[in-house]
Amino acid sequence: MSTIERAEVFVASPGRNFVTLRITTSDGVTGLGDATLNGRELAVASYLRDHLVPLLIGRDPARIEDMWQYLYRGAYWRRGPVTMTAISAVDTALWDIKGKVAGLPVYQLLGGRSRDGVLVYGHASGTDVPSLLDDVARFRDLGYQAIRAQAAVPEIGGSYGVRKGAIYEPAAGSLPDEQPWSTEAYLNFAPGSLRAVRERFGFDFHLLHDVHHRLTPIEAARFGKEVEDCRLFWMEDPTPAENQDAFRLIRQHTTTPIATGEILNSIWDVQQLITEQLIDYVRTTVVHAGGITHLKRIFDLAALYHVRSGSHGATDLSPITLAAAVHLDLAIPNFGIQEYMAHADETMEVFRTNVHLEDGLLDTAEVPGLGVEYDEKAAERFPYDPRYLPVARRLDGSIHDW
Structure with missing residues (x-):
C-alpha cells in the first residue's frame, strides 16, 4: 500500500x-x-x-x-x-x-464534465468614470462575457477594487495602509458609474459590482434597489456576513442578485444563507473552505436551494487553487461564475499550469490530477515579503469594514 x-x-x-x-x-x-x-x-x-x-x-x-x-x-x-x-x-x-x-x-473523478468551459469575470476599474469605461472596453475587446466594474469615489480619493498597476493587489507595506471611506459619497457615486457602463455598452454582457462589506443592511437594500435598472449579475458582499439574518432585510427590498462567502470557511458558515435562500451565489473557495471535498459539499447543499457557485478567485489564490476551482466548476451542476484574475509573470515562473482562457471561458488540458507543477528552484528567487491588507477609516477617523 x-x-x-x-x-x-x-x-x-x-x-x-x-x-x-x-x-x-x-x-x-x-x-x-x-x-x-x-x-x-x-x-x-x-x-x-x-x-x-x-x-x-x-x-x-x-x-x-x-x-x-x-x-x-x-x-x-x-x-x-x-x-x-x-x-x-x-x-x-x-x-x-x-x-x-x-x-x-480531477474533474473526471468528480463525475465528469457538466459544461464545456467555465464562465469567468474580469476586473475593470478606473480612477474616475471615463477611465472605468475605457477599462470595460478593454475587457470587452479581450472577449470577456462578464465584467466587474469598480471606480474610485471622487469625494474620498479612492475606493475598493481600483487597480494601480497591471494587476490588482491590495496587500502591501510593512504595516496596513489606512484608507479613507465615506458611505454617503459611495452611495451618491457608485450607482451612476454602473449606469454609465450600461449606457455605453448595453446589456449583452454580465455586469458585476463588489460592495466589499461596506454597507449596513438597509444601505445595501437601498443600493440594490437603486441599481436594479442596471440588471447586475450580482452585487457582491453588500454587508458583513457574520449576521446572516441581515441578508433577509436586503432581500425584502431589492431583486438585485446577492453574492457572498469569500471570507467564510465552512458549510456551517453559509448554511442559513443557503437554506433560507438569502443569497443567489455562494463565493466560498477551495483554499479557504476545506478544499475540494468540503467545497463540493457546500455546492451540493446550495444546489438544493437554487443557489449557484461564484467562487472567489483573486490573485492572492495561487494557480493551484485556480486549477482546483476549474476542475470543480466543470463538474458541478449548479455552477454560476468563476472570479478570474491573471497572475503576475513571476508567479507563472514558479507555477506551471494547464488552465487556459479563451472567449471568456476557462478550461484545462486533459492531464492527470490538477495539471499544475511547482518549480521549487524558481521559487527560491522570490523570498517571503511581509505584507498587510489595508484598513478602512471613516472620515471621522473611526474604523470601518474593509
Whole structure:
C-alpha cells in the first residue's frame, strides 16, 4: 500500500506571497495544495509544519474523506480561516495525487464534465468614470462575457477594487495602509458609474459590482434597489456576513442578485444563507473552505436551494487553487461564475499550469490530477515579503469594514 512519505511547506513571493504544500507518496507521486491566506501566510505555514504535517506521514493518501474528517473532527479546535486553509491544502494535494494515480483529470473523478468551459469575470476599474469605461472596453475587446466594474469615489480619493498597476493587489507595506471611506459619497457615486457602463455598452454582457462589506443592511437594500435598472449579475458582499439574518432585510427590498462567502470557511458558515435562500451565489473557495471535498459539499447543499457557485478567485489564490476551482466548476451542476484574475509573470515562473482562457471561458488540458507543477528552484528567487491588507477609516477617523 502506498503511504505519505513526505510533506513540504514552501513560502515564496513570486509577484505576491504564496504558501504551497507538496505531498509525496512512497510510490513517488506528488500532489500540490495551496495554503495561502492573504496577510496571514505564516500562520497557515506554521499550522501545517507544526501541527498537520506530522499527522500525515505514513497514512494512506487515497483515503481523502477520512483524512478530512481526521484533520477537522479529530481536532478540538475547529473552523476559522487558518485551520480551514491548512486542511484545504492537504485535501487539494490528495485529490491531485488521486488523479495522477488514476491517470485522470480531477474533474473526471468528480463525475465528469457538466459544461464545456467555465464562465469567468474580469476586473475593470478606473480612477474616475471615463477611465472605468475605457477599462470595460478593454475587457470587452479581450472577449470577456462578464465584467466587474469598480471606480474610485471622487469625494474620498479612492475606493475598493481600483487597480494601480497591471494587476490588482491590495496587500502591501510593512504595516496596513489606512484608507479613507465615506458611505454617503459611495452611495451618491457608485450607482451612476454602473449606469454609465450600461449606457455605453448595453446589456449583452454580465455586469458585476463588489460592495466589499461596506454597507449596513438597509444601505445595501437601498443600493440594490437603486441599481436594479442596471440588471447586475450580482452585487457582491453588500454587508458583513457574520449576521446572516441581515441578508433577509436586503432581500425584502431589492431583486438585485446577492453574492457572498469569500471570507467564510465552512458549510456551517453559509448554511442559513443557503437554506433560507438569502443569497443567489455562494463565493466560498477551495483554499479557504476545506478544499475540494468540503467545497463540493457546500455546492451540493446550495444546489438544493437554487443557489449557484461564484467562487472567489483573486490573485492572492495561487494557480493551484485556480486549477482546483476549474476542475470543480466543470463538474458541478449548479455552477454560476468563476472570479478570474491573471497572475503576475513571476508567479507563472514558479507555477506551471494547464488552465487556459479563451472567449471568456476557462478550461484545462486533459492531464492527470490538477495539471499544475511547482518549480521549487524558481521559487527560491522570490523570498517571503511581509505584507498587510489595508484598513478602512471613516472620515471621522473611526474604523470601518474593509
